[in-house]
Amino acid sequence: MCDTCGCNITHGNESLIRPDGKLAKTESGKEAVTVLHSLLQENDHVAQHNRDHFDQHQVLAINLMSSPGAGKTALLEATIQQLDDNIKVAVIEGDLETENDAERIRKLGVKAIQITTGSACHLDAHMIHQALHHLDLSAFDIVFIENVGNLVCPASFDLGQHHNVVLLSVPEGDDKPAKYPVMFRAADLVLISKSDLLPVLYDFKVDTAKKYLRDIASNSSVIEISSKDKSGMPSWLDWINQQIEKRKAYLKTFRQVGSPNLMHGHHHIYNKTSVK
Amino acid sequence: MHELSICQSLIKQVETIAQERKAQCVTLIVVGMGSLSGVDAQLLQNAYVIASAGTVAEKAELIIEHLPIRVKCNQCGSESDALPNKLVCKQCGDWQTTLLSGNELMLMSVELEKSQESAVVH
Numbered sequence: 001m002c003d004t005c006g007c008n009i010t011h012g013n014e015s016l017i018r019p020d021g022k023l024a025k026t027e028s029g030k031e032a033v034t035v036l037h038s039l040l041q042e043n044d045h046v047a048q049h050n051r052d053h054f055d056q057h058q059v060l061a062i063n064l065m066s067s068p069g070a071g072k073t074a075l076l077e078a079t080i081q082q083l084d085d086n087i088k089v090a091v092i093e094g095d096l097e098t099e100n101d102a103e104r105i106r107k108l109g110v111k112a113i114q115i116t117t118g119s120a121c122h123l124d125a126h127m128i129h130q131a132l133h134h135l136d137l138s139a140f141d142i143v144f145i146e147n148v149g150n151l152v153c154p155a156s157f158d159l160g161q162h163h164n165v166v167l168l169s170v171p172e173g174d175d176k177p178a179k180y181p182v183m184f185r186a187a188d189l190v191l192i193s194k195s196d197l198l199p200v201l202y203d204f205k206v207d208t209a210k211k212y213l214r215d216i217a218s219n220s221s222v223i224e225i226s227s228k229d230k231s232g233m234p235s236w237l238d239w240i241n242q243q244i245e246k247r248k249a250y251l252k253t254f255r256q257v258g259s260p261n262l263m264h265g266h267h268h269i270y271n272k273t274s275v276k
Numbered sequence: 277m278h279e280l281s282i283c284q285s286l287i288k289q290v291e292t293i294a295q296e297r298k299a300q301c302v303t304l305i306v307v308g309m310g311s312l313s314g315v316d317a318q319l320l321q322n323a324y325v326i327a328s329a330g331t332v333a334e335k336a337e338l339i340i341e342h343l344p345i346r347v348k349c350n351q352c353g354s355e356s357d358a359l360p361n362k363l364v365c366k367q368c369g370d371w372q373t374t375l376l377s378g379n380e381l382m383l384m385s386v387e388l389e390k391s392q393e394s395a396v397v398h
Contacts, residue, residue, distance in 0.1 A: 041289070042285055
């Protein structure tokens with residue numbers, strides 16, 4: 001994509017789009033308007049807005065995606081229990097229905113906002129924006145967004161996160177990256193979850209999963225992890241700590257935190273009365 | 277079925293353009309899409325019928341143009357066609373490639389019909 005204006009014109013497709021290209025022709029007698037905007041421009045705009053809010057408070061935002069039942073909430077529970085006490089965590093939970101996941105997180109004494117999407121199969125930037133109105137970002141170092149369990153739709157929507165982490169659980173099979181390339185291409189880190197089941201489900205080969213990731217040109221790191229026996233947790237926690245430090249260093253170098261340039265005119269008001 | 281939300285966003289964009297240009301209705305919408313956009317063309321077409329109902333684009337034809345997947349090898353520099361789950365270089369086989377096209381999801385153009393009155397004003 002064109003990073004300057006987000007218009008999606010690249011060296012690879014511009015010949016199709018430019019005047020005289022096959023997509024530029026329209027019938028005569030009517031007004032033809034060339035647009036060239038992403039269909040997701042409104043979502044992407046709000047996502048950038050969310051990212052600005054996270055950056056303003058030096059909060060790292062991580063979007064967790066996977067199939068339903070791959071162990072996102074269990075991973076969050078284990079992560080909260082093992083992360084350094086100095087790192088303050090909040091969680092935004094996305095599910096079609098119920099507050100179950102948010103309640104599991106709250107039991108650990110961690111702030112959790114539940115978004116129930118009704119019938120929507122993914123979270124979008126607007127929903128996160130709404131949730132941010134219920135979070136005092138200055139009190140946190142990291143916000144985990146647990147997306148709706150789905151390996152298709154969530155991949156298309158930028159939420160304003162800094163990193164995408166995709167879980168691939170061992171019972172699902174090692175060929176998921178080949179079946180869902182859009183999702184796995186979006187991953188900055190792939191966690192092979194429920195790794196304690198590897199000795200039993202021996203037809204899952206970690207190397208095969210990695211090969212499928214390379215096939216889709218992903219240079220994502222891969223960590224085998226189990227929320228049950230806690231194997232792989234140190235690598236995952238190291239990764240989180242590194243990202244927090246990297247983000248802070250980035251903001252220090254490229255943006256003056258709290259400067260008016262970082263924001264676009266408003267601060268979110270933490271709405272205490274409607275917090276669950 | 278995220279195609280419906282995407283289609284609603286499409287209709288919003290088209291409505292804004294039609295309003296700005298004082299169009300009576302929209303007759304044609306062209307969307308460019310690659311397989312790595314994560315959106316299914318047929319589902320988008322189906323969603324379009326629902327999302328466009330009662331809008332200025334209700335009678336518009338939606339054309340979805342498929343944009344090919346092309347990659348450039350970071351090692352040998354050659355460009356090649358690729359498949360959604362096989363983005364390796366066809367020349368040297370290296371996996372470290374950069375996507376040139378194939379993940380687009382974009383409103384390319386719209387065709388508007390104007391009333392006599394607004395055509396004169398314009």
